[in-house]
Amino acid sequence: MTPIQMTFSTMFLLGLMGLTFHRTHLLSALLCLETLMLSLFLATSLWALQLSTINIACVPMLLLAFSACEASSGLALVVATAGTHGSDHMQNLNLLQC
Amino acid sequence: MNPYLLIVLLTSLGLGTALTLSSTHWLLAWLGLEVGTLAILPLMAQRHHPRATEAATKYFIVQATAAATLLFAAFNNAWLQGHSDIQHMSHPLFTSMITLALLLKLGLAPMHTWMPQVIQGVSLNTGLIVSTWQKIAPFILLLQIKQIHPPLLTIIGLASILIGGWGGLNQTQLRKILAYSSIAHLGWILLILQHSTALATYALLIYIFMTSATFITLKKCKATTINMLTTTWTKAPTITLVAPLMLLSLGGLPPLSGFAPKWFILQELTQLNFIPHASIAAMAALLSLSYYLRLSYSITLSLSPNNLPECLQWRVNYPISTPLSSALPAALALTLFLLPLTPSALTLII
Numbered sequence: 001m002t003p004i005q006m007t008f009s010t011m012f013l014l015g016l017m018g019l020t021f022h023r024t025h026l027l028s029a030l031l032c033l034e035t036l037m038l039s040l041f042l043a044t045s046l047w048a049l050q051l052s053t054i055n056i057a058c059v060p061m062l063l064l065a066f067s068a069c070e071a072s073s074g075l076a077l078v079v080a081t082a083g084t085h086g087s088d089h090m091q092n093l094n095l096l097q098c
Numbered sequence: 099m100n101p102y103l104l105i106v107l108l109t110s111l112g113l114g115t116a117l118t119l120s121s122t123h124w125l126l127a128w129l130g131l132e133v134g135t136l137a138i139l140p141l142m143a144q145r146h147h148p149r150a151t152e153a154a155t156k157y158f159i160v161q162a163t164a165a166a167t168l169l170f171a172a173f174n175n176a177w178l179q180g181h182s183d184i185q186h187m188s189h190p191l192f193t194s195m196i197t198l199a200l201l202l203k204l205g206l207a208p209m210h211t212w213m214p215q216v217i218q219g220v221s222l223n224t225g226l227i228v229s230t231w232q233k234i235a236p237f238i239l240l241l242q243i244k245q246i247h248p249p250l251l252t253i254i255g256l257a258s259i260l261i262g263g264w265g266g267l268n269q270t271q272l273r274k275i276l277a278y279s280s281i282a283h284l285g286w287i288l289l290i291l292q293h294s295t296a297l298a299t300y301a302l303l304i305y306i307f308m309t310s311a312t313f314i315t316l317k318k319c320k321a322t323t324i325n326m327l328t329t330t331w332t333k334a335p336t337i338t339l340v341a342p343l344m345l346l347s348l349g350g351l352p353p354l355s356g357f358a359p360k361w362f363i364l365q366e367l368t369q370l371n372f373i374p375h376a377s378i379a380a381m382a383a384l385l386s387l388s389y390y391l392r393l394s395y396s397i398t399l400s401l402s403p404n405n406l407p408e409c410l411q412w413r414v415n416y417p418i419s420t421p422l423s424s425a426l427p428a429a430l431a432l433t434l435f436l437l438p439l440t441p442s443a444l445t446l447i448i
Contacts, residue, residue, distance in 0.1 A: 005177065012170050019163055029159060036166040043173055059125055063169075066132050070162055073139055077155045084148040093152045096215035 004046055011039040026081060026088040030074045037067035099144055110137035111231060118235040124172035124182050127239055128165055131203070134235060135161040138227060142220045153219025157228070160212045164202040171195035184239065190246040197243060197250060203236040205277075206284055207257040214265070214277040222322070223422060225273055226313035229280050230306045237287070237302055245292050256378055258285025263385025270324050272316055275389055279348060280309065282386045289379060290363045293370055296447045301359035304436065308348050308356055311429035315341055318423050324393065328402035340430060342394035347433045349387040355436035362444070 015035030022029040041060050048057045078088050085092045110133055117130030135158065143154040175192040176182035187193050198209075205213035217225045245251060262282025269275045283305045291298045315337055321327045331338040347354035352361075360383065367376040396402075436443070 005174070009170075009174070012166075016163070016167065019159075026155065033159070033162055033166065036163075036170070040166065040169055040173065043170075043177075047173070047177060062125065062129070066129060069136060070132060073136055074158060074162070077139070077143065077151070077158055080143055080146070080151045081155055084146065084151045093155065095149050095152055096156075096219050 005043075008039045008043040008046075011042070012036055015039060022090055024089055024091075026078055026090055026093075029090075030071065030078065033074065034067070034071055037063070037070070041067070099141075103140070107137050107141055110134075111227065113137075115231065115235045119238050122184055124169070124176070124184060127184060128169045128172070131161075131165050131168075131235055134232060135165070138224070138232065141224050141227065142216075145221065149219040150221075153216045156212050156219075157216045160216075161203060164199045167202075168196055168199040171199065184242045185244070187243060193243060193246045194250060197240065197245065200236045200240050201254060201288075204233055204240075204284055205281060206254055206288060207261040207281065208254075210258065210261060210265075210281050213281060214269075214274040217277040217280075218271055218273045222273070222313055222317045223420075225276070226310060226317075226422075229276065229309050229313070233280075233284065233302070233306075237298075240291060241295050241298065248292055251288050251292055252372075252375060255285045255288035255291075256375060256382075258282065258288065259379050259382040260285075260385070263382045266389045267385065269389070272322055272324065272327070272393075275393070276309065276312060279386060279390075280305075282382075283309075283348075286360065286363055286379065286383075289375065290366055294366050296444065297359070297362050297366060300444060300447050301363065304355055304359050307429055307432040307436075308344070311344050311426065311433045312348065314422055314426045314429060315344065317420065318426065324396050325402075327393065327397050328400070329404070330397050331401070338398050340434075341397045342399070344430060344433050345390040345394045345397075349390040350383055351387075353437050354434050355432065358437050358440045362440075 012035075015032045018032035018035065019029055022032075041063055044056075044060045044063060048060060081088050081093070114130045114132070114134030114137060117133060118127050119130075121127045121130060139154055139158055142157060143150055171192040172182065175187055175189045175196075178189055178192075179187070187196070202209040217228060220228065259282050262278045262280075262285055265281070266275045266278030269278070283301075287298050287301045287305070290301065316322070319327065319330050319334065319337060321330070330341070343354060347356035350356045350360040360380075364376050364380060367373075367379070
């Protein structure tokens with residue numbers, strides 16, 4: 001595995017672990033989601049630089065656009081959670097337990 | 099909700115699934131999945147109730163994580179392989195990672211914990227969309243991947259059937275029961291996925307009909323717990339007559355349509371010599387059947403102890419007629435009477 005691949009794989013895995021082992025705040029989970037998307041953006045940008053085809057250079061931009069939409073809807077949900085639950089603490093999201 | 103907004107959101111939902119279904123490149127498949135997720139979030143969170151917001155948040159985080167993992171594994175596989183075709187993946191690690199991400203999106207064991215909570219928190223109509231329409235796109239992607247580790251899908255399928263059966267036993271909330279029934283049915287579909295794609299598609303289709311009929315019936319009775327189902331006989335006697343048959347079709351009893359997928363799945367597994375898998379699946383179906391029977395008992399087979407004014411409804415309160423309830427006769431007919439047409443249906447799909 002090349003050093004580049006190792007770097008962005010490590011970045012992705014660290015963000016994924018941060019997302020799954022979230023502790024207190026919903027906002028930190030969203031930050032880790034952004035880390036995942038940023039690592040994918042880096043990966044596709046470096047990939048587009050290495051290959052000689054121009055066709056693939058649109059992939060990072062599409063990824064960025066959709067991850068921005070996703071992040072904004074996540075933030076809207078944080079605002080809604082702060083409005084209904086009072087804060088964005090994860091331990092308050094316990095109304096729907098089995 | 100504003101009708102223009104509703105039209106835009108429902109169109110985006112359809113567009114998302116259509117994008118995924120028509121894609122051969124992983125980027126476009128991911129795009130379709132993301133559009134579907136983004137479109138359903140306002141539908142889930144439209145009531146400003148804490149439960150709805152919590153359900154929307156949990157759904158969003160789960161689906162976003164699964165989509166990001168899917169894209170990561172797809173790009174890694176494309177880097178190593180040279181092309182980003184869905185149908186020609188070859189790296190074992192990344193194929194398994196993509197499979198696990200898609201199974202997280204579908205809500206199969208052991209990644210199923212979000213599903214009862216999300217379907218409980220949203221309204222019945224939105225729960226219907228999450229249970230039926232949102233399963234189509236990940237399922238189609240799963241069909242197209244060549245599985246490197248066959249035991250993975252088999253183990254997860256059997257675990258889903260067992261967990262779907264056991265999890266629903268202690269529930270009184272109807273939406274949680276339907277969520278566990280959804281987990282169990284998707285487990286059955288997963289068992290046969292790698293052996294016969296036609297049977298998996300047929301099982302998914304019948305599951306969609308049965309689940310739609312159930313959700314629409316519950317919406318008509320305005321019932322969300324088992325207690326609320328007991329007064330159905332005063333409001334809608336026809337539903338009281340037909341609902342047990344619908345629930346038994348979900349349980350997979352002949353001569354109703356729900357029997358056909360289970361029958362053919364067991365037959366295919368037996369022909370391929372997977373006898374322990376078929377036995378465990380058949381016996382775990384009994385667990386699901388017990389809570390379907392409990393529901394039909396409370397609807398039809400018992401009269402809850404109530405006083406006379408409650409039985410004679412002088413203030414007539416007919417079940418509300420929503421746009422969705424006009425689909426109830428069609429969904430019910432497909433749920434109950436499709437078994438004799440099974441051979442022709444299978445030839446159409448194969």
